[in-house]
Amino acid sequence: MNELLTVLKKNIREYGMYIALAAIMAVFTILSQGVFISSRNIANLLNQTGYIAVLAVGMTLVIVIRHIDLSVGFLSGFLGAVAAVALTQWHLPVLLGILVVLVLGACAGLLTALPVAGLGIPSFVASLAGWLIYRGALMLVTAATGTIIIPQDSFNALGNGYIPDLFASQTFLPGIHKTTLLLGAIAIVMFILGQLSDRKRKVQYKFEVLSGGLFAGKLVFLSVILGLISWILAGYNGMSWTVVIMLAVVLIYDFIARRTVLGRHIYAVGGNPEAAELSGISVKNITFVVFASMGFLSALSGILFTARLKSATPQAGTLFELDAIAAAYIGGVSAAGGIGSISGSLIGALVYMSLMNGMNLLGTDISLQYIIRGLVLLLAVVFDVVTRKRRS
Amino acid sequence: MSDNILEMRHIVKTFPGVRALSDVSFAVRRGEIHCLVGENGAGKSTLMKVLSGVYPHNDFEGEILLNGKNIEFNGIHDSELAGIGTIYQELALVPEMTVYENIMLGHELRRGMGIDIQEMIQRAEDLLKRVRLSVNPSAKVKDLGIGKQQLVEIAKALSRNVSLLILDEPTAALNEDDCDNLLDILRILKTQGVTSIMISHKLKEVLSIAETITVLRDGQTICTLDREKDKVDEQMLIKHMVGRSIENIYPPRASKPDESVVLLEVKNWSAYDPNLGRKVLNNVNFKVHKGEVVGLSGLVGSGRTELARSMFGNPDGYAIAGELSFKGRKQRFAHPSSAIRAGLAYATEDRKKNGLVLIKSIQENISLANLQGVSKHGIINEELDKQTALNFVNSLSIKTPGINQLCMNLSGGNQQKVSVAKWLFVGPDLLIFDEPTRGIDVGAKYEIYTIINDLVAKGMSILMISSELPEILGMSDRIYVVANGTIAGELDGKSATQEAVMRLATQY
Numbered sequence: 001m002n003e004l005l006t007v008l009k010k011n012i013r014e015y016g017m018y019i020a021l022a023a024i025m026a027v028f029t030i031l032s033q034g035v036f037i038s039s040r041n042i043a044n045l046l047n048q049t050g051y052i053a054v055l056a057v058g059m060t061l062v063i064v065i066r067h068i069d070l071s072v073g074f075l076s077g078f079l080g081a082v083a084a085v086a087l088t089q090w091h092l093p094v095l096l097g098i099l100v101v102l103v104l105g106a107c108a109g110l111l112t113a114l115p116v117a118g119l120g121i122p123s124f125v126a127s128l129a130g131w132l133i134y135r136g137a138l139m140l141v142t143a144a145t146g147t148i149i150i151p152q153d154s155f156n157a158l159g160n161g162y163i164p165d166l167f168a169s170q171t172f173l174p175g176i177h178k179t180t181l182l183l184g185a186i187a188i189v190m191f192i193l194g195q196l197s198d199r200k201r202k203v204q205y206k207f208e209v210l211s212g213g214l215f216a217g218k219l220v221f222l223s224v225i226l227g228l229i230s231w232i233l234a235g236y237n238g239m240s241w242t243v244v245i246m247l248a249v250v251l252i253y254d255f256i257a258r259r260t261v262l263g264r265h266i267y268a269v270g271g272n273p274e275a276a277e278l279s280g281i282s283v284k285n286i287t288f289v290v291f292a293s294m295g296f297l298s299a300l301s302g303i304l305f306t307a308r309l310k311s312a313t314p315q316a317g318t319l320f321e322l323d324a325i326a327a328a329y330i331g332g333v334s335a336a337g338g339i340g341s342i343s344g345s346l347i348g349a350l351v352y353m354s355l356m357n358g359m360n361l362l363g364t365d366i367s368l369q370y371i372i373r374g375l376v377l378l379l380a381v382v383f384d385v386v387t388r389k390r391r392s
Numbered sequence: 393m394s395d396n397i398l399e400m401r402h403i404v405k406t407f408p409g410v411r412a413l414s415d416v417s418f419a420v421r422r423g424e425i426h427c428l429v430g431e432n433g434a435g436k437s438t439l440m441k442v443l444s445g446v447y448p449h450n451d452f453e454g455e456i457l458l459n460g461k462n463i464e465f466n467g468i469h470d471s472e473l474a475g476i477g478t479i480y481q482e483l484a485l486v487p488e489m490t491v492y493e494n495i496m497l498g499h500e501l502r503r504g505m506g507i508d509i510q511e512m513i514q515r516a517e518d519l520l521k522r523v524r525l526s527v528n529p530s531a532k533v534k535d536l537g538i539g540k541q542q543l544v545e546i547a548k549a550l551s552r553n554v555s556l557l558i559l560d561e562p563t564a565a566l567n568e569d570d571c572d573n574l575l576d577i578l579r580i581l582k583t584q585g586v587t588s589i590m591i592s593h594k595l596k597e598v599l600s601i602a603e604t605i606t607v608l609r610d611g612q613t614i615c616t617l618d619r620e621k622d623k624v625d626e627q628m629l630i631k632h633m634v635g636r637s638i639e640n641i642y643p644p645r646a647s648k649p650d651e652s653v654v655l656l657e658v659k660n661w662s663a664y665d666p667n668l669g670r671k672v673l674n675n676v677n678f679k680v681h682k683g684e685v686v687g688l689s690g691l692v693g694s695g696r697t698e699l700a701r702s703m704f705g706n707p708d709g710y711a712i713a714g715e716l717s718f719k720g721r722k723q724r725f726a727h728p729s730s731a732i733r734a735g736l737a738y739a740t741e742d743r744k745k746n747g748l749v750l751i752k753s754i755q756e757n758i759s760l761a762n763l764q765g766v767s768k769h770g771i772i773n774e775e776l777d778k779q780t781a782l783n784f785v786n787s788l789s790i791k792t793p794g795i796n797q798l799c800m801n802l803s804g805g806n807q808q809k810v811s812v813a814k815w816l817f818v819g820p821d822l823l824i825f826d827e828p829t830r831g832i833d834v835g836a837k838y839e840i841y842t843i844i845n846d847l848v849a850k851g852m853s854i855l856m857i858s859s860e861l862p863e864i865l866g867m868s869d870r871i872y873v874v875a876n877g878t879i880a881g882e883l884d885g886k887s888a889t890q891e892a893v894m895r896l897a898t899q900y
Binding site (some may be wrong): 145201205206208259260261262264265267268271274275276277278279280281282291338339 | 704
């Protein structure tokens with residue numbers, strides 16, 4: 001028990017987010033008399049989170065290297081509209097259309113980075129210019145037709161569809177999505193194996209580790225959570241394509257951030273750009289890469305959002321950039337640079353979207369919703385700063 | 393009973409996991425210059441932060457008596473009101489503001505709704521006179537040299553009617569002239585009734601100015617010495633600081649440079665800084681042999697660091713003319729990464745500013761310049777990375793609880809070793825070592841010197857930039873003296889004297 005408390009205290013910043021998420025979910029579940037935690041609503045919540053989480057992941061890396069990108073909201077709106085035009089007017093095949101839009105996104109990111117990395121113009125200003133430009137571009141694309149409706153079901157499935165159940169059966173667990181359960185089980189096994197090998201390595205290098213009992217407790221607890229999530233999802237239509245894409249982005253980016261040379265370089269540039277440059281890392285190149293990734297993810301976010309609405313609208317993407325920035329900060333990224341995790345940004349996005357979803361369920365007045373979201377963001381950042389200070 | 397302006401009794405200050413001060417007591421007589429010495433991590437700076445209110449009074453144990461009265465500070469503001477002025481290692485001036493604005497910062501004089509510029513300039517002029525600095529009070533601070541900035545800082549402290557001045561390594565970044573000048577100013581202030589407490593690593597300077605010297609070691613007061621009565625000398629101080637006596641500050645070197653192999657040769661090397669709008673290097677010519685330690689001496693601002701950076705991939709974007717041949721090939725490095733690939737390494741003079749990523753672990757810092765060495769297809773081999781860090785921690789005896797320790801939590805000497813480890817892992821042929829022992833304690837200095845000797849014995853060459861003359865003389869095979877952006881002369885390491893180096897350094 002004592003160890004549990006000291007561990008909690010020591011990692012309060014990391015665990016704080018999870019605790020906050022659990023608390024928010026619990027409160028909404030009670031207030032909505034269980035509707036919030038229902039399979040249908042959780043599936044809906046995760047689908048809503050998708051396009052913000054994807055942006056938050058990219059934004060986290062942008063903030064880690066001490067920059068900001070305000071253009072991503074309307075960029076995603078604009079690229080979503082481009083996808084709609086590509087499918088309805090250029091009649092591109094769905095896959096090719098998606099690919100073109102993703103490449104365009106990466107190019108847009110490079111363009112934002114050009115004045116930032118090349119001339120040292122503050123990213124706030126450079127991306128504000130992008131915000132205006134893409135907003136205009138979005139209006140231009142949708143000017144002739146207004147909302148562009150997308151008829152292709154395969155495209156729209158990205159925002160509304162669910163993975164097929166390979167083991168559909170009327171006799172065994174009817175009404176439950178068996179493939180989702182299986183994926184959940186695989187995730188639990190992978191998680192446990194990963195944790196075990198990680199612990200072994202830490203012991204080998206004499207890092208501090210949890211005592212055996214507490215470690216086992218942690219494994220059981222998190223496995224149960226993973227199990228519960230898959231069970232809840234399996235109870236509705238199973239896992240959606242949005243969730244699959246979101247998880248893939250998070251896993252890949254998390255791997256890049258923690259395990260690759262590129263990731264180390266990004267965090268070093270954020271931690272101390274001068275030291276990084278003198279260690280042979282090109283700060284310029286890293287800036288280009290991070291902004292290109294942000295543009296790429298904006299395109300992905302635009303595709304997810306457009307598919308969800310089955311259409312491109314002139315207002316698509318409005319305020320997405322601020323939602324993503326808020327999610328990244330709730331997820332623990334530091335404006336001073338060099339600190340912030342990918343998994344944190346996912347949790348940040350979940351916290352933020354849970355708030356929105358829950359308050360919508362309860363029919364909270366929209367004015368109050370904004371105020372509460374603002375307060376939660378403030379609280380998260382204050383909590384972050386206070387816990388960091390105490391630790392150092 | 394002597395008249396003590398300050399007494400600190402049984403001060404205990406702990407940080408999470410570390411006891412920085414365990415029972416420190418010391419007293420300062422009114423009107424004296426009192427020096428605090430000790431190895432890095434001995435607790436000097438922490439003690440001064442306790443005194444100046446950086447750590448509020450309920451954050452530590454023990455009591456502080458100022459003029460015989462018990463005091464409790466909640467912040468720097470309180471200590472300033474009580475007449476304590478603090479000058480930190482890092483300057484705390486606003487470079488874009490003028491001298492008088494900086495001096496009067498935080499207590500501007502009002503006139504009606506606005507500020508009384510006339511009166512403020514007048515006050516600033518008086519204060520500048522007290523520190524014997526003749527600069528235009530309306531000049532911007534960024535246009536002054538670092539020595540003058542230090543004096544402006546003192547004038548700023550004086551503007552608040554200080555009776556007790558705390559200086560944390562005020563001369564660390566100054567050249568010898570500026571140092572002497574600063575010490576003179578302290579003596580003058582003393583005659584005006586200002587008591588000073590000075591932290592310093594430079595023992596000669598301590599012996600020339602202090603009346604009383606307190607030695608700290610491992611968070612405890614070891615002794616307080618009266619310089620005259622106790623006949624204090626350098627050996628005695630070192631003995632108290634490290635708890636052992638160091639017979640020879642510079643370890644003997646068995647290896648000889650291989651003069652038949654010229655590793656680096658620079659010819660007619662000039663550099664123009666477009667930001668400053670002037671030439672920072674002018675027709676520099678020098679060479680380094682294999683296995684040689686070449687000392688680069690000169691005053692601060694003479695162009696030593698600029699020379700190093702212009703060769704090492706030119707991160708400042710100078711316009712460069714001239715010829716550089718390295719390992720027998722003429723080349724010009726466009727980015728530090730190409731210099732590193734070619735076998736050049738540059739350990740910077742300021743570890744905290746541009747040497748290490750302080751918020752990252754020892755492990756991540758050591759492999760930072762050579763991640764290819766621990767990765768395959770861009771994916772890091774965690775095992776190999778950890779093993780590499782562990783090997784360096786052992787071989788350089790870096791004192792740390794583990795390789796996952798953040799560099800910001802290490803002492804200066806250990807940070808320097810991490811920086812060395814980072815470059816050793818690259819496996820360079822030439823290591824440019826800028827101020828290898830700045831701000832690190834005597835014991836760690838000796839270890840750094842030993843490492844340098846080991847490296848040249850293995851055939852590596854070292855270009856050592858240093859402001860400390862004894863270090864230049866004690867370690868170099870050959871010495872180049874830089875002055876005014878060019879090489880003012882070359883000296884043999886064995887026969888050179890401090891006077892000869894200074895003559896060359898100041899000839900312009």
